[in-house]
Amino acid sequence: MGLAGHEVVAAVLQVRAGSLQVMLWQRGKEPHAHRWSLPGGGLGDEEDVETSIRRQLAEKVDVRQLSHVEQLAVFSNPARVPGARVIATAFLGLVPSDIDPVVPSDTCWHPVDSLPPTAFDHEAICARARNRLAAKLSYTNLGFALAPPAFTISALRSLYSAALGYKVSATNLQRVLSRRGLLEPTGATAPPGPAGGRPAALFRFVSGEMRVTDPFAVLRPPSTRSLGP
Amino acid sequence: MGLAGHEVVAAVLQVRAGSLQVMLWQRGKEPHAHRWSLPGGGLGDEEDVETSIRRQLAEKVDVRQLSHVEQLAVFSNPARVPGARVIATAFLGLVPSDIDPVVPSDTCWHPVDSLPPTAFDHEAICARARNRLAAKLSYTNLGFALAPPAFTISALRSLYSAALGYKVSATNLQRVLSRRGLLEPTGATAPPGPAGGRPAALFRFVSGEMRVTDPFAVLRPPSTRSLGP
DNA sequence: GCAAAAGTGTTCCATTTACACCCATGC
DNA sequence: GCATGGGTGTAAATGGAACACTTTTGC
Numbered sequence: 001m002g003l004a005g006h007e008v009v010a011a012v013l014q015v016r017a018g019s020l021q022v023m024l025w026q027r028g029k030e031p032h033a034h035r036w037s038l039p040g041g042g043l044g045d046e047e048d049v050e051t052s053i054r055r056q057l058a059e060k061v062d063v064r065q066l067s068h069v070e071q072l073a074v075f076s077n078p079a080r081v082p083g084a085r086v087i088a089t090a091f092l093g094l095v096p097s098d099i100d101p102v103v104p105s106d107t108c109w110h111p112v113d114s115l116p117p118t119a120f121d122h123e124a125i126c127a128r129a130r131n132r133l134a135a136k137l138s139y140t141n142l143g144f145a146l147a148p149p150a151f152t153i154s155a156l157r158s159l160y161s162a163a164l165g166y167k168v169s170a171t172n173l174q175r176v177l178s179r180r181g182l183l184e185p186t187g188a189t190a191p192p193g194p195a196g197g198r199p200a201a202l203f204r205f206v207s208g209e210m211r212v213t214d215p216f217a218v219l220r221p222p223s224t225r226s227l228g229p
Numbered sequence: 230m231g232l233a234g235h236e237v238v239a240a241v242l243q244v245r246a247g248s249l250q251v252m253l254w255q256r257g258k259e260p261h262a263h264r265w266s267l268p269g270g271g272l273g274d275e276e277d278v279e280t281s282i283r284r285q286l287a288e289k290v291d292v293r294q295l296s297h298v299e300q301l302a303v304f305s306n307p308a309r310v311p312g313a314r315v316i317a318t319a320f321l322g323l324v325p326s327d328i329d330p331v332v333p334s335d336t337c338w339h340p341v342d343s344l345p346p347t348a349f350d351h352e353a354i355c356a357r358a359r360n361r362l363a364a365k366l367s368y369t370n371l372g373f374a375l376a377p378p379a380f381t382i383s384a385l386r387s388l389y390s391a392a393l394g395y396k397v398s399a400t401n402l403q404r405v406l407s408r409r410g411l412l413e414p415t416g417a418t419a420p421p422g423p424a425g426g427r428p429a430a431l432f433r434f435v436s437g438e439m440r441v442t443d444p445f446a447v448l449r450p451p452s453t454r455s456l457g458p
Numbered sequence: 459g460c461a462a463a464a465g466t467g468t469t470c471c472a473t474t475t476a477c478a479c480c481c482a483t484g485c
Numbered sequence: 486g487c488a489t490g491g492g493t494g495t496a497a498a499t500g501g502a503a504c505a506c507t508t509t510t511g512c
Contacts, residue, residue, distance in 0.1 A: 002314070003233075003234045003235075003314060003316065004232075004233060004234065005232045005233065005234070005235070006232070006234070006235060006316065043305070043316075045307065045314070046307055047307065048305040048306050048307065049303055049305040049316070050305075071302050071303060073300050074278055074300060074303055074318045076272070076277040076278040076279075076318070077277050078274065078275055078276065078277065085231070085232060085274070087232065087235065087272075087278070089303045089305070135444075137448065138445055138446055138447055138448050139446050139447070152491085153491080153492085154490080154491075160448065164448065164450075166450040166451065167450075167451060168448055169451070169475080169476080170491085170492090171475090171476085171477090171492080171493085172448075172474070172475060172476085173448070174492085175474080175475095175493095176447050176448065176473090176474075179473085179474095191483095192482080192483055192484070192489085192490070192491090193484090193489085193490075194484080194485095195484075195485090195488080195489055195490075196482085196483050196484035196485065196487095196488070196489055196490075197482075197483060197484080197488090197489045197490030197491065198481060198482040198483060198489085198490060198491040198492075199482070199483065199490095199491080200490080200491060200492090201491080201492085214446050214447065215364075216367060217367055217368050217443050217446045217501095218367050218368070218405050218443065218500085218501065219366065219367050219389065219393065219397060219401075219402070219405065219501090220501085220502080221393075221395040221396075222395065222396055222398070222502085222503095381464085382464075382465080383463080383464075398502075398503080399464080399465085400464095400465080400466085400502090400503085400504085401501065401502060401503080403465080403466095404466095404500095404501080404502095405500090405501070408500085408501095420510095421462085421463070421464090421509085421510050421511070422462085422463080422511090423511080423512095424461075424462055424463080424510095424511070424512085425461070425462055425463075425509090425510050425511030425512065426461085426462045426463030426464065426509075426510060426511075427462085427463055427464045427465075427508060427509035427510055428463090428464080428509070428510065429463080429464055429465090430464080430465080447473085447474070448474095449474085449475080451475090451476095
């Protein structure tokens with residue numbers, strides 16, 4: 001194993017059954033036996049932290065279809081884990097809602113709203129992940145990482161509502177994302193439900209790479225003429 | 230020294246002489262002799278990364294008056310430094326424009342626009358620091374960390390212009406910051422210059438702690454009545 | 459009085475929200 | 486036909502940008 005005293009962990013989030021959930025595994029041994037823990041582990045000699053967390057998620061829990069991975073922060077409190085000192089680089093990982101990864105028997109998903117007893121500082125890491133996701137949904141195209149390849153606007157609305165924690169209007173969601181050029185219609189439609197109703201058009205995200213779409217909320221650079229240096 | 234293979238470094242930024250500058254020291258020895266480097270060093274046994282970078286800045290370069298410190302990211306490319314592997318937690322540090330820290334003779338300030346040859350990945354870290362500062366000036370009260378205890382609006386305008394890299398209007402700057410409740414008049418005024426002119430009122434920032442002031446650019450929660458879950 | 463710098467009032471514009479209305483389908 | 490969900494048109498509100506105008510000083 002590579003660098004001693006350093007680990008990488010990830011809060012992998014997905015919207016499942018209408019709520020935002022995080023993947024946790026239950027520890028079998030001390031310390032913190034039976035508590036729930038984020039996946040992760042040591043850093044290899046030849047890998048950077050992002051490569052490492054992707055490898056470990058793929059090896060340990062078969063999460064290969066991450067639609068987005070980004071660094072959150074370093075957690076370095078000397079007492080964060082008992083025993084020899086370990087500092088952690090924490091990541092946010094996202095999985096589209098149509099994927100159901102095969103996970104080991106000690107691993108399952110938990111709503112971020114009601115976490116079971118967690119190990120170490122993993123609750124704080126989950127909270128950080130959640131906040132980062134909510135913030136970026138507002139000013140980037142990160143919705144692509146929660147959504148399947150094609151979706152109706154109302155399906156997208158549920159994803160955003162679950163991730164943000166409050167109801168989002170389908171009308172305005174479509175308008176905002178369309179005006180920013182993030183959505184395009186696939187041309188196909190979804191069949192209506194048993195109760196009838198107009199068939200919903202299917203959309204896709206134009207890009208699968210994260211991009212900032214609302215860079216300057218205020219204090220924009222002057223628009224037309226230069227005001228000088 | 231504490232944890233092997235891990236260091237903390239900081240891009241300390243300050244607006245000096247109308248431009249945004251970063252504090253760098255010139256390396257005397259290999260590797261990367263004569264190149265310019267960010268201050269930092271190893272992590273002690275009993276300190277977390279933020280405590281560590283604050284200690285090192287205070288010890289090595291007498292920067293005790295940091296108005297703001299925040300984590301940027303971990304830089305972990307296995308080849309980022311020659312020899313034994315070292316990963317770095319990078320910080321952004323800010324110093325108010327009225328402070329002139331005493332720095333060692335090998336250390337000086339450089340405009341972030343025209344950096345000298347830098348060591349390792351320190352140029353990328355500077356770029357990250359700069360971008361973070363510019364972004365947070367727009368949606369937080371972080372201006373307090375660049376400004377002296379009391380200042381005129383046009384002085385504040387220069388600070389924002391230097392940090393953002395483009396001209397900011399004094400009129401709108403005052404309006405935006407006042408509406409958000411970030412500024413308050415001290416009651417005093419600054420004397421006009423030799424050419425005359427109306428004396429400028431002095432202002433201060435209400436808070437010296439960073440706070441997000443513009444949390445939802447779009448996709449706000451519904452305003453009045455709840456739409457249900 | 460005049461120039462210079464500071465501050466305010468007003469208008470304009472972009473964007474988002476809210477809501478009413480129209481559309482397409484199953485029964 | 487009518488209930489049900491989907492989509493659009495449109496008005497209202499928000500908030501920032503631009504710019505003209507007033508205020509206060511030095512000379």
